[in-house]
Amino acid sequence: MTTPAVDWVAIARHPRFQELHQRKSRFLWGLMAFSVIYYFLLPIGAVYWVDLFRKQVWGPVNVGLLFALSEFVVAWGIAFIYSRHASRRFDAMAREIAHAAQGSV
Amino acid sequence: MARQVMAAMAALAVSPGAFAFTGGAVPERFGGMTLGVFAAIIALTMYVTWLAAKRVKSAQQFYAAGRSISGLQNGWAIAGDYLSAASFLGIAGLISLYGYDGFMYSVGWLVAYITVLLVIAEPCRNIGKYTLGDILAYRNHYKTAKVLAAASTITVSTIYLTAQMVGGGVLVKTLIGIDYEVSVVVVGVLMLAYVVFGGMVATTWVQIIKAVLLVIASIVLVVFTWAPYGFSLPGFLEAVVADPKVHAQVAKVLGGDGGMTATELGQRFLEPGLYLKNPIDQISLGMALVLGTAGLPHILMRFFTVPNAHQARISVIWAMGIIGGFYVLTLIIGNGAALNVGAATIASFDRGGNLAAPLLAQFIGGGSESALGNFFLAFVAAVAFATIVAVVAGLVLASASAMSHDIWVGVVKGEHATPAEEVRAARISAIAIGAIAIAIGILAKGQNVAHLVGLAFAVAASSNLPCILLTLYWKRCNTGGILLGMTVGTVAAVVLVLVSPNMSYPKIEREAAQQVIEAAPAKIASLEAALAGAVDEAARRQADSALKDAQVALTTAQTTVQSLEGKLTSLVGLESPLISLRNPGIYSIPLGFLCVILGSLLWRRDRHARDKWDELYVRQNTGIGAEQASQH
Numbered sequence: 001m002t003t004p005a006v007d008w009v010a011i012a013r014h015p016r017f018q019e020l021h022q023r024k025s026r027f028l029w030g031l032m033a034f035s036v037i038y039y040f041l042l043p044i045g046a047v048y049w050v051d052l053f054r055k056q057v058w059g060p061v062n063v064g065l066l067f068a069l070s071e072f073v074v075a076w077g078i079a080f081i082y083s084r085h086a087s088r089r090f091d092a093m094a095r096e097i098a099h100a101a102q103g104s105v
Numbered sequence: 106m107a108r109q110v111m112a113a114m115a116a117l118a119v120s121p122g123a124f125a126f127t128g129g130a131v132p133e134r135f136g137g138m139t140l141g142v143f144a145a146i147i148a149l150t151m152y153v154t155w156l157a158a159k160r161v162k163s164a165q166q167f168y169a170a171g172r173s174i175s176g177l178q179n180g181w182a183i184a185g186d187y188l189s190a191a192s193f194l195g196i197a198g199l200i201s202l203y204g205y206d207g208f209m210y211s212v213g214w215l216v217a218y219i220t221v222l223l224v225i226a227e228p229c230r231n232i233g234k235y236t237l238g239d240i241l242a243y244r245n246h247y248k249t250a251k252v253l254a255a256a257s258t259i260t261v262s263t264i265y266l267t268a269q270m271v272g273g274g275v276l277v278k279t280l281i282g283i284d285y286e287v288s289v290v291v292v293g294v295l296m297l298a299y300v301v302f303g304g305m306v307a308t309t310w311v312q313i314i315k316a317v318l319l320v321i322a323s324i325v326l327v328v329f330t331w332a333p334y335g336f337s338l339p340g341f342l343e344a345v346v347a348d349p350k351v352h353a354q355v356a357k358v359l360g361g362d363g364g365m366t367a368t369e370l371g372q373r374f375l376e377p378g379l380y381l382k383n384p385i386d387q388i389s390l391g392m393a394l395v396l397g398t399a400g401l402p403h404i405l406m407r408f409f410t411v412p413n414a415h416q417a418r419i420s421v422i423w424a425m426g427i428i429g430g431f432y433v434l435t436l437i438i439g440n441g442a443a444l445n446v447g448a449a450t451i452a453s454f455d456r457g458g459n460l461a462a463p464l465l466a467q468f469i470g471g472g473s474e475s476a477l478g479n480f481f482l483a484f485v486a487a488v489a490f491a492t493i494v495a496v497v498a499g500l501v502l503a504s505a506s507a508m509s510h511d512i513w514v515g516v517v518k519g520e521h522a523t524p525a526e527e528v529r530a531a532r533i534s535a536i537a538i539g540a541i542a543i544a545i546g547i548l549a550k551g552q553n554v555a556h557l558v559g560l561a562f563a564v565a566a567s568s569n570l571p572c573i574l575l576t577l578y579w580k581r582c583n584t585g586g587i588l589l590g591m592t593v594g595t596v597a598a599v600v601l602v603l604v605s606p607n608m609s610y611p612k613i614e615r616e617a618a619q620q621v622i623e624a625a626p627a628k629i630a631s632l633e634a635a636l637a638g639a640v641d642e643a644a645r646r647q648a649d650s651a652l653k654d655a656q657v658a659l660t661t662a663q664t665t666v667q668s669l670e671g672k673l674t675s676l677v678g679l680e681s682p683l684i685s686l687r688n689p690g691i692y693s694i695p696l697g698f699l700c701v702i703l704g705s706l707l708w709r710r711d712r713h714a715r716d717k718w719d720e721l722y723v724r725q726n727t728g729i730g731a732e733q734a735s736q737h
Contacts, residue, residue, distance in 0.1 A: 006729060008720035020726060028223050039216045039395065043387035046209060046377035054376050059339025060346045064205060064377055071212045072429050078219055079425050083418060091415060094727040101729060 011101050020093045027085060035078050042071055129282030130454060130463060131479055131486070138476070139281050139483040146318070146487045147295065150494075153310040157303035164527040167304035168235035168506050169409040172734035174309055176416040180423020183407050185312030186499045187214075187398075187428060188319060190273055190459075190492050191558050196432065197465075198458025200439020202448050203358065203380035204351075204373075207439055210381065211432040213391045215425065217398035222421040225399040227414040228577050228725035234732055235409055236503075237402045237569065238511035241576055244717035246584040251511040253572075253591045258402040258507035259538075260595060261565050262500045263545070265401075268557035269500070270546030273493035279455050280463055280486040286547055292490075293543035296498040300505065300535045304528075305410060308498045315495040316427065318488045323434045325481075326462065329469035330441035341437070345444045346371030354448035355379070374443070386686050390559060393690035397562030400569030403503035412734040441465050449650070457555065463489070501542060505535035556607035556687065560598065563690045567697035568594030575701045577725060580718050585708020586701040594697030601689030606682045611672035613681055614665060621662035628655050 011017050046053060046064065053064030131139050161167050174182065192214055199207030233240045238254035270289055277288040299307045334341040345351055352370040356362040358379050362370060373379075381387050398404060408417045442451060442461035445468045454460040466485040470478030509530035514522045522530070568591045575582040575590075602608075632652040639645035674680055686692075724730055 006720075006723075008723050011723045011727070011729075012719040017723065017726070021722075024726065032219070032223050035216065035219045036395065039213065040388060040391060042209060042212060043381070043384060043391055046206075046381070047384040047387075050377065054372075056372070060342040060372060060375055061339050062372075062375055065208075065375055068205075068209050068212060069433070072215060072433055075215050075219060076425060076429060079222055079422050082223060083422050086418060087415070098727045098729045101727075 006101055011097060014097070014100075016093065016100075017097050020090065020097065023093075024090055028082075031078055031082060035075065038074055039071065042068060129278065129280050130460060130467065130473075131281045131482055132473060133282075135476070135479040135483070136281075138480060139486065142480070142483040142487045143490060146314075146491050150295075150299065150307075150311045150314060150491070153314065154299050154303040154307040157306035157310065161302070161304040161306055162528070163524045164235070164510070164531070166306060167528050167531050168406075168502075168510060169732075170305040170309050172410060172412050172732065174410040176411060176419025177423055178309070178313060179407060179411050179416070179420035180427060181316045182309045182312040182410075183404065183420060183424035184427040184431070185314075185316035185319075185492075185495050186403060186407060187424070188316065188431060188492065189269060189496045189558070190276055190489055191268070192432075193319060193492055194276065194459040194462055194489060195457065197435045197439045197442065198451065198455070198461040199380060200435060201442035201446070201451050201461035202354065202458040204355075204440070204443070205375050205377050206380035208436050209377065211435060213394040214398075215429045215432055217394045217396075218421055218425045218428065220395055220399045221404070222418065222425070224574065224578070225405070226408050226417045226421050229405060229573070230408045230411065230414045230417040231725045231728045231731045232577075232721060233405075233409055235406070235510050236506050237405055237573070238507060238515065240405075241572055241587055242515070244576065244583075244714045244721050245587055246711070246713070248516050249584050250587060251515045253587060255507035255511040257564075257568055257591055257595060258511075259504050261400075261402060261561050261569065262504045263541075264557050264564065265403075265561040266497060266500045266504075266542050267545050267549055268554045268561070269493055269497050270542055271549045271552060271554040273490075273497075274546060274550070276455075276459055276493075277486075277490055279460060280489065281483075285550055289546035290543060292494055292497060293539055293546065295494050296501060296542075297536060297539040299494070299498045300502050300539070301532050304531070305406075305502060308495075308502050309407075309410060311491075311498060312495045315488070315491040318491060320427065320431065322466070322485050322488050323431060323438065326441070326466055326469065326485075327434050327437045330445070330465065331437050342375065342440065345440045346374060348444050350447035350449065351443055354443065357448075383685070383687075385691065386688055389686055389688035389691035392694050393559060393562040393566045393688055395566075396570050396694060397564075397566035397690075400565035400573060401561070402507065402565075402569070403499040405573075406499075406503050406506065409732070413731065414728050438462055438465060445469070497542065501535055501538050504538045505531055508534040508538065553607075553609065556602065559688055560602050563598040563602070563688060563693060564595050566690055567598045567693035568592075571694075571697040571701045575698070575705070577721070579702075579705075580715070580722075581705050582701065583705045583708050583711035583714035585711065586703075586705030588708075589704030590697050590701030593700040594693060597693040597696050598689050601684065601686070601693055603677045604679060604683040605687055605689065606685065607687050608675045608677070608679075608682070610675050610679065610681055611669040612674070615669045618662035618665040618669075621658055622666070625655065625659040625662070629659070 045067065053062060053067070055063045057063060057066065165171055196207060196211045199210055201207070229240055232243055236254065237258055238251040241254045242250035270292065273292055274285045274289045277283050278285050299311050331341055334344060348371070351374050352367050355370045355373050365373065408420070411417050411420055439461060442465040446461065446464045451458050451461045451464060454464065463482050463485045466481035467473055467478045470481035472478050509527065513530045514520060514527050571590050571594060572587040575586060629652065632648060632655055636645065636648040636652055639648050
């Protein structure tokens with residue numbers, strides 16, 4: 001266990017950590033905002049854009065049904081994008097910071 | 106000892122004498138086969154529990170399965186924990202009765218996991234140990250945070266649990282005719298066996314088994330339902346919108362065909378507005394789902410079972426794939442039930458439509474008289490039963506952990522308990538919570554519990570989530586914030602539901618029933634005249650079914666008036682609801698956040714919360730010092 005010996009304040013002020021924090025915050029809250037807005041368009045649209053939702057595009061399949069299905073695709077897409085980005089960028093940066101911190105004590 | 110008790114309970118659970126068939130969707134002569142399917146699934150989960158019980162010796166094994174569950178396994182377990190009977194049977198039922206709106210309703214349940222994935226799972230894995238209390242106590246006043254988190258965990262879990270126990274008991278009775286009380290006790294005893302002997306290890310595997318069975322059942326249903334249409338979506342929906350049963354259902358929901366042609370009525374089934382009418386209520390429910398899931402203690406707890414934050418992330422990705430895929434399948438299952446079984450038949454078994462999927466299973470296997478049809482039905486019923494047990498086990502484990510780890514070990518013993526003492530405390534807590542769950546299940550028989558799942562999400566979103574989120578991401582957050590946020594958030598959500606239209610208002614219900622009774626003689630007379638004057642078979646059948654509906658409505662109204670005799674006000678003494686919203690989230694969630702912020706700003710003395718901020722923030726982002734998996 002390394003917990004007692006770690007200088008948390010020093011890591012928190014380290015430029016590498018600051019960079020991780022900024023990149024992560026921007027990326028995460030951006031994705032979060034997009035997904036919340038995209039989700040609430042569905043119940044709002046079902047009430048206020050009824051004519052659009054009723055438009056048939058593929059036999060009986062209408063815009064509303066396609067939009068609801070797109071919610072699933074968008075949710076999976078966000079999960080995929082986040083997971084790939086986090087595994088490639090954030091994990092490496094976090095490992096590097098952890099390694100440096102634990103090596104220095 | 107453990108083995109003997111479990112063997113005895115398994116014997117009780119599968120002995121035919123414990124069950125009394127009194128009807129249900131399964132014909133009596135197929136009762137033996139149904140029991141066989143149930144016994145096979147219960148035996149499988151018992152075997153897993155027996156294997157798990159040998160491993161569970163430390164607190165880390167009991168609460169967190171030794172942090173040795175892989176991301177893939179945990180993803181299936183999350184799906185098993187989350188897909189309660191309400192979403193498994195309820196959403197297919199809503200689609201079968203109300204078409205598009207039912208499907209739209211399912212979307213929020215998946216989108217909820219984006220919140221879990223992006224801002225909750227990994228930080229919680231990095232700084233947490235076993236419970237919500239561990240996260241909140243990290244930088245806030247230890248005892249205050251632990252007591253608040255435990256109280257909230259037990260409140261949310263008990264609300265959710267009541268919905269599962271009561272809803273599950275009713276469901277099992279409708280499906281296979283087992284007495285309500287017997288089903289509640291069997292669910293309770295089985296769930297206790299998993300939790301007490303196998304802790305998190307057994308609970309996880311029971312949830313995985315249930316999720317796998319659920320997905321298999323859904324895929325079989327979809328393949329059989331969809332194959333006749335060459336797996337074409339427009340081709341399949343073409344058949345749905347052309348079906349007279351669907352036309353009749355739409356006309357019934359709209360209170361008349363409104364001059365629409367049959368084609369228009371059919372297409373209307375795939376358009377919004379048959380079920381969900383108030384957009385504000387929809388947004389309110391959406392907020393509770395999207396923010397509440399991340400604050401459900403039994404879901405949160407699942408992230409402590411994986412070895413690290415990376416596996417926590419992978420588990421959410423898998424869970425989203427399984428849960429989302431399942432909801433897409435319900436589009437075919439629900440519409441397939443509307444097409445093949447028909448809304449009228451589905452609603453005749455259960456007004457909420459919960460039997461849509463089981464009845465569709467019976468149909469695709471060859472109908473209510475065929476052995477294969479009833480085997481399919483029995484399989485779906487057994488999966489529904491396993492669903493209730495698995496979800497309840499997760500809830501009881503979360504509550505028991507809060508009671509033993511946060512209250513007894515944390516607050517009472519000041520963290521000075523040996524691992525053996527802690528495991529014993531957790532087992533005793535589980536038995537206590539389990540006994541309470543069984544008692545609530547029996548006492549709440551006949552109560553309307555449909556709104557309780559929504560309430561659990563609303564409480565979690567209004568109290569737990571603001572506290573977790575601001576503790577993790579806001580430097581100024583402190584003990585004052587979580588004290589005010591937890592209390593006001595919980596109280597606001599509960600009070601808003603108590604004064605909402607979800608409650609029963611005898612005066613209004615009696616007046617409505619009186620109106621039905623007064624109008625009935627004229628209506629019945631006119632329908633009788635229509636029946637007598639029917640020119641062809643179709644008109645005769647239509648008039649006959651309308652007449653039967655009117656007679657049922659009259660009897661129901663008379664029973665309502667009788668049962669409400671002398672009652673004037675709702676549970677909290679109101680003659681009519683104070684608010685029109687069924688879901689409190691739109692008010693209580695912002696209020697919860699506001700209270701955490703206000704409480705933190707007003708609470709000046711919390712130096713500790715500030716001093717710990719750097720440590721918490723570094724740890725949640727880097728995983729330095731995170732709890733490790735146990736060594737084998």
